[in-house]
Amino acid sequence: MKRQRITEALKNRRTLVADGAWGTALQERGLKGGECPELWNFEHPEMVLDIARSYIDAGSNLIETNTFGGNRYKLEHYGLGEQVFELNKTAAEISRKAAGDDNWVMASIGPTGKMTVMGDVTEEDFYKVFKEQSEALAAGGADAIIVETMSAVDEAISAVKAAKENTSLEVICSFTFEPTVQGEYRTMMGVTPAEASIAAVNAGADIVGANCGKGYEGMTQIIKEIKTVLPEIPVIIQANAGLPELIEGISVFPATPEEIAGQNKLWIKAGVNIIGGCCGTTDKHIHAIKKAVEGFS
Ligand SMILES: [Zn+2]
Numbered sequence: 001m002k003r004q005r006i007t008e009a010l011k012n013r014r015t016l017v018a019d020g021a022w023g024t025a026l027q028e029r030g031l032k033g034g035e036c037p038e039l040w041n042f043e044h045p046e047m048v049l050d051i052a053r054s055y056i057d058a059g060s061n062l063i064e065t066n067t068f069g070g071n072r073y074k075l076e077h078y079g080l081g082e083q084v085f086e087l088n089k090t091a092a093e094i095s096r097k098a099a100g101d102d103n104w105v106m107a108s109i110g111p112t113g114k115m116t117v118m119g120d121v122t123e124e125d126f127y128k129v130f131k132e133q134s135e136a137l138a139a140g141g142a143d144a145i146i147v148e149t150m151s152a153v154d155e156a157i158s159a160v161k162a163a164k165e166n167t168s169l170e171v172i173c174s175f176t177f178e179p180t181v182q183g184e185y186r187t188m189m190g191v192t193p194a195e196a197s198i199a200a201v202n203a204g205a206d207i208v209g210a211n212c213g214k215g216y217e218g219m220t221q222i223i224k225e226i227k228t229v230l231p232e233i234p235v236i237i238q239a240n241a242g243l244p245e246l247i248e249g250i251s252v253f254p255a256t257p258e259e260i261a262g263q264n265k266l267w268i269k270a271g272v273n274i275i276g277g278c279c280g281t282t283d284k285h286i287h288a289i290k291k292a293v294e295g296f297s
Helices: 006-012 023-027 039-043 045-058 073-077 081-101 124-137 153-166 192-204 218-228 257-270 283-296
Strands: 106-110 144-150 170-175 205-213 235-239 246-247 250-252 274-277
Touching: 023 039, 023 045, 039 045, 039 081, 045 081, 045 283, 073 124, 081 106, 081 124, 106 124, 124 144, 124 153, 124 218, 144 153, 153 170, 153 192, 170 235, 170 283, 192 205, 192 218, 192 250, 192 283, 205 218, 205 274, 218 235, 218 246, 235 257, 257 274, 257 283
Parallel strands: 106 144, 144 170, 170 205, 205 235, 235 274
Antiparallel strands: 246 250
8 A cells, every 4th residue: 555645644643753863772772972873774774773663663653764964965074975875775775664564754864064154065065965865765765855953944945955856755844943042942043933944845845843952842832833824834843852961971861751742742732743752762752752642632
């Protein structure tokens, strides 16, 4: 049976569950600081598959891919510039295998680490690297592309356009917002959730939202802001498991699965359509999120 488009499925089912962190899960399985996470798609595919499966087993309807830093700029840093296509394609194949026929693979595209305002790249440069990555993820069997943890709107827009214009996949665009001293949420450059989301939809995004950032409490406000200006567009939220605390040099995310699940009910009331997690979110959190979602609907 062919899977529905995610946006189609959302019309019938109120809330879908995505997955948790990949970086955290890779570290738990032995990824060291300074190592290239995406190289694990070649060197430890069984570990990458294990992460993907742990989320499916916990109840995820959508899982990501181990490709957050899989763009050419990031991979060149590790001397892997010639492996962009294969590393991304392999990652999508691994997640596809775990997702099976009934669940979706939304392949991850993260920021390049470069900024047009610094003059080191142009929007055309962004478009080219995101086109390359998107095509590889599509070749590996992804259902959707999630452009995530974006702070710069121009970079996000280039990624959305590149994915939309060069693949037939659905495109999700998720920004990271930080609270101002007044308690309002903005990107690093001062753009509001409403403005960033409208720009993403105008570029072709099918689903918009927020991920990472400062904990999960502010997400209710962000959902409301987006829904006010884009009532028909599905919203995805993948918060970190609280604010990290540095314990013996390691970032520890303190939020328990129960705390997150309690917060999820507020998000559902505010109109969220897909809930997952970012840094510090484990399969145990996803299991609790799944229960919260099922209990609510
Ligand atoms: Zn995060």
